[in-house]
Amino acid sequence: MNITGLDLYNTTAKASASVVIRRYSTSFGWASRLLDVPMRDHIARIYALVRIADELVDGPAEIAGVDRAMRGVLLDELEAETERALRLGFSTNLIVHAFALTAREHDIGMELCHPFFASMRRDLEATSFNAAELNDYIYGSAEVVGLMCLAVFESGLIREDGERERLNDGARHLGAAFQKVNFLRDFADDHDGLGRAYFPGTDKTLTERSKADIVASIREHLRTADESIPLLAPGCRASVWAARAMFGELTDRIESTPVFVLTHTRVRVPNPVKARILVRALGMKVTR
Numbered sequence: 001m002n003i004t005g006l007d008l009y010n011t012t013a014k015a016s017a018s019v020v021i022r023r024y025s026t027s028f029g030w031a032s033r034l035l036d037v038p039m040r041d042h043i044a045r046i047y048a049l050v051r052i053a054d055e056l057v058d059g060p061a062e063i064a065g066v067d068r069a070m071r072g073v074l075l076d077e078l079e080a081e082t083e084r085a086l087r088l089g090f091s092t093n094l095i096v097h098a099f100a101l102t103a104r105e106h107d108i109g110m111e112l113c114h115p116f117f118a119s120m121r122r123d124l125e126a127t128s129f130n131a132a133e134l135n136d137y138i139y140g141s142a143e144v145v146g147l148m149c150l151a152v153f154e155s156g157l158i159r160e161d162g163e164r165e166r167l168n169d170g171a172r173h174l175g176a177a178f179q180k181v182n183f184l185r186d187f188a189d190d191h192d193g194l195g196r197a198y199f200p201g202t203d204k205t206l207t208e209r210s211k212a213d214i215v216a217s218i219r220e221h222l223r224t225a226d227e228s229i230p231l232l233a234p235g236c237r238a239s240v241w242a243a244r245a246m247f248g249e250l251t252d253r254i255e256s257t258p259v260f261v262l263t264h265t266r267v268r269v270p271n272p273v274k275a276r277i278l279v280r281a282l283g284m285k286v287t288r
Contacts, residue, residue, distance in 0.1 A: 013098040014041060017048035020095065024051050027250075030274055031243035034281055036235035042102040042152040049099040050116070050145055053078060057123045058194065072124050079117040083110050106151040115140035128197045137198070138179050139172075146175030153236040163231055170228025174244060177221035180214060181247050184254050185267045208259050215255045222248060234285075242281035249273060 003011060021029050021044040032043050055061065056078065061071050078096070085091035085100035086109065102108065119140030122133075129137060150171040159167070183190065183198045187206055190196045197203040202210055222244065229241055246269055253267050 009097070010101060013094040013101070014045065016094040017041075017045040017098040020044070020048035020051055027246040027269065027274065028243060030278055031239050031246065031281070034239035034242055034278070034285055039152055039236055042106070043149055045095075045098040045102045046145065046148050046152070048095045049082065052095055053117065053120050057120050068124055072121065075117065075120055075124070079113070082113055082117075086110065086113075102152065103148075106148075106155055108148050108151050112144040112148055115144050123196070127195050128203045129200060131200055134198060134200065138176050142175035142179035143172040144175075146171035153233060153240075157233060166228050167231055170225045170231075173221040174225035174240070177218050177225065177251075178243075178247055180218045180221070181250050181254065184211070184214060184262065185250065188263050188265065191263070206259050206263055211254075211259055211262070215251060218251050222251070238281040238285035241284065242277055245277045245281070246274060249277070 018041070021032065025032070025047065028047070032040055032047075035043060053075065056071060056074055061074065066074070078093075081091055081093055081096050082099065085093075085096045086103050089100060089104055091097040091100060103113075115136075117140075119137045122137055122140075126133070126137075147168065150167060154167065187202075190198065191202070191206075199206075199210065199214055225244060229237060229244065232240055249269050250267060253269065254262065257267055
């Protein structure tokens with residue numbers, strides 16, 4: 001039976017978001033395939049909105065010749081369109097429309113979206129961050145995304161206040177760990193290509209001492225996140241574990257990579273290693 005009208009529009013929007021995560025994501029995309037199908041589709045819609053905002057700030061828009069001021073205008077418009085879509089349940093932007101479907105179903109509001117767009121806006125303005133600014137940036141760019149995903153994972157579940165707090169804390173710390181890992185692995189592009197230093201004291205260069213301090217903070221974030229993963233629902237637990245394991249592997253590789261190499265190359269997890277992690281996670285999912 002052919003679908004028409006709003007059903008067709010919704011289906012097309014959802015499919016558009018799925019294309020974004022398939023084309024852009026590696027580790028996160030692989031791990032998300034372990035999610036139960038309804039969750040997987042919702043997470044793809046969250047990822048797609050986050051990705052197009054990031055591409056607007058640092059990627060294709062700049063390459064296309066869109067100057068910084070106009071990128072700011074476009075980012076403002078994307079935020080306004082997102083807010084309007086959450087209110088109306090409709091957008092002419094298919095990615096925003098798909099995100100709004102998920103957000104409205106899972107009570108994801110602008111209290112999480114506004115900090116995200118604020119962090120994206122900082123990428124248009126800031127070249128260096130102090131400790132407080134970095135914490136704010138990471139909250140908006142990564143921790144709120146973890147909280148959005150958790151809203152999907154926890155849909156319909158009843159939790160005691162203590163469990164809810166541990167899960168929220170774990171989602172935030174996992175997001176922070178992922179972001180800091182990405183900052184380190186992309187240090188060369190951010191520092192040399194964009195003139196941006198996220199970690200205080202690294203505006204001139206990254207040292208072995210500063211790298212060690214950052215890695216230690218990442219490991220602390222991961223330890224906190226690890227305490228919450230067993231509390232997650234079976235439909236998402238294996239996927240979250242796999243994503244955490246991949247970024248844990250990245251952390252190990254960054255730690256063992258000399259700074260003079262790290263500041264010129266991007267550390268990666270080889271596909272065979274990713275495959276082993278996913279096989280182990282699949283075993284967890286099958287035996288749940």
